[in-house]
Amino acid sequence: MNTADILLSNALIVTQDENRSILPNSSIVIKGNRIIAIGPSMEIDPQYSASKTVDLRGKIVFPGLINTHDHLFQVATKGLGEDMSVQDWVYVVTAPTAANISSDEMYTVCLTGCLELIHCGVTSLIDMNYMAQTFAHHDENIHALVDSGLRSIYTSIISDYGLQYGIPEYLMRPTDWFIDQYDQLITKYPPTDRLAVWMAVGAPWTVSGEGLDKSLAFSKRTGTPMVMHIGENWVDNHCSKDRFGMNSVPYLEKIGFLRPELLAIHCVTLDDEDIALFVKNNVKVSYNPVSNMYLGNGIPPMMKMRDAGLRIGLGVDGAGSNNSQDMIETLKMAALLQKGAAKDPSVINAQQVLDWATLGGAQILGLEDQIGSLEVGKQADLFVIAPNSAKVVPIHDPVATLVYSCGQENVEMTIANGVILMQDGIIQHLDEAEILRQCQEMSLALAERCGSDSKVKRTWKGNRA
Numbered sequence: 182m183n184t185a186d187i188l189l190s191n192a193l194i195v196t197q198d199e200n201r202s203i204l205p206n207s208s209i210v211i212k213g214n215r216i217i218a219i220g221p222s223m224e225i226d227p228q229y230s231a232s233k234t235v236d237l238r239g240k241i242v243f244p245g246l247i248n249t250h251d252h253l254f255q256v257a258t259k260g261l262g263e264d265m266s267v268q269d270w271v272y273v274v275t276a277p278t279a280a281n282i283s284s285d286e287m288y289t290v291c292l293t294g295c296l297e298l299i300h301c302g303v304t305s306l307i308d309m310n311y312m313a314q315t316f317a318h319h320d321e322n323i324h325a326l327v328d329s330g331l332r333s334i335y336t337s338i339i340s341d342y343g344l345q346y347g348i349p350e351y352l353m354r355p356t357d358w359f360i361d362q363y364d365q366l367i368t369k370y371p372p373t374d375r376l377a378v379w380m381a382v383g384a385p386w387t388v389s390g391e392g393l394d395k396s397l398a399f400s401k402r403t404g405t406p407m408v409m410h411i412g413e414n415w416v417d418n419h420c421s422k423d424r425f426g427m428n429s430v431p432y433l434e435k436i437g438f439l440r441p442e443l444l445a446i447h448c449v450t451l452d453d454e455d456i457a458l459f460v461k462n463n464v465k466v467s468y469n470p471v472s473n474m475y476l477g478n479g480i481p482p483m484m485k486m487r488d489a490g491l492r493i494g495l496g497v498d499g500a501g502s503n504n505s506q507d508m509i510e511t512l513k514m515a516a517l518l519q520k521g522a523a524k525d526p527s528v529i530n531a532q533q534v535l536d537w538a539t540l541g542g543a544q545i546l547g548l549e550d551q552i553g554s555l556e557v558g559k560q561a562d563l564f565v566i567a568p569n570s571a572k573v574v575p576i577h578d579p580v581a582t583l584v585y586s587c588g589q590e591n592v593e594m595t596i597a598n599g600v601i602l603m604q605d606g607i608i609q610h611l612d613e614a615e616i617l618r619q620c621q622e623m624s625l626a627l628a629e630r631c632g633s634d635s636k637v638k639r640t641w642k643g644n645r646a
């Protein structure tokens with residue numbers, strides 16, 4: 182008899198392997214952080230003695246979801262930013278929050294965001310901090326990522342420009358200051374299975390030409406991948422024409438910015454020429470449908486990008502432009518937004534959405550040989566759906582159930598890196614109730630302190646515990 186750590190038995194397993202195999206009455210065996218066996222329970226179970234066995238009869242196992250874009254600290258701003266343009270929203274809500282948040286608050290609100298992601302079956306994410314006022318802000322954001330148990334990429338925005346477009350001066354520093362921060366970050370946090378630091382360049386309209394050049398040089402010299410908001414709304418091209426006489430994507434191509442090591446966030450305003458340049462340079466794309474709708478930015482041409490062969494992942498974006506971190510909701514919105522835009526329900530199906538949220542995300546992280554599907558040798562990142570509410574019953578097609586019917590309440594178990602982070606809907610390694618209590622209190626105090634609630638006409642004074 183072989184020994185193992187976890188045996189998940191009698192499940193319906195959506196593997197996301199090359200054939201998109203769905204295995205009934207099957208088991209997954211985990212040892213350390215790896216999947217060491219997968220197959221029919223009748224064959225697998227007698228071969229293994231596991232420290233922990235979980236009977237998943239009637240339940241569905243999926244590969245962990247991969248959230249390719251977030252600003253976890255914005256959890257503090259839920260409910261403050263509705264009905265504003267991006268520029269107003271940055272100026273009124275997110276910038277003051279980023280500038281005034283303490284490192285303790287950073288830890289708690291980021292961890293709260295991670296808790297919701299775990300409740301959604303997310304096992305990996307790319308987070309983007311704004312302006313870290315002290316190095317402790319980086320540290321506490323990273324501590325939250327590590328303590329959450331999620332596989333994480335940490336980034337922090339470089340911004341040295343954009344006063345005339347609404348970026349407050351207090352969020353800017355000379356590019357050299359940011360580069361020095363990144364030098365320290367990649368030294369202090371060398372890449373591991375669980376955590377890596379990448380670079381974030383805010384957007385074409387928040388970085389100077391010199392800033393773009395210096396950031397690119399550092400990225401190339403150190404082999405650090407980059408993320409950047411590109412074409413989030415009309416402002417991108419407007420400002421680029423203003424400054425450089427051409428749209429932002431052709432300009433970025435001209436200066437050598439478009440490369441396989443670049444993840445472009447949003448891409449709402451991309452035209453055919455832009456998409457061709459992305460294809461030519463193998464740029465990766467993060468699709469954030471809820472945020473795009475929330476901020477009234479428009480509908481990214483995902484079907485064109487998919488048909489052109491670009492690598493695509495899904496993101497929830499920060500809670501400031503979403504009001505939650507609900508990756509399950511994002512799956513449904515990702516499909517419906519494209520169907521509605523095309524006036525054609527056949528342009529995208531549930532399988533495509535799941536592919537983006539798993540295999541596509543894994544490609545974006547550069548971990549396609551490690552995560553994104555449930556196969557022997559891969560890392561044990563997965564979640565379990567239970568038919569425990571009227572919302573999902575009956576289940577005819579597990580993939581359609583996940584994308585169109587599920588809510589967070591149906592996610593019963595989440596395992597990342599071989600560790601059970603949630604079981605029976607209960608977070609295993611953190612005191613969730615206490616973290617939520619602290620997040621509520623801290624977020625109200627922060628909003629009052631920095632004025633990020635100035636456009637919210639409160640008739641009450643918050644719900645202090």
Ligand SMILES: [Zn+2]
Binds near residue numbers: 251410
């Ligand atoms: Zn963003």
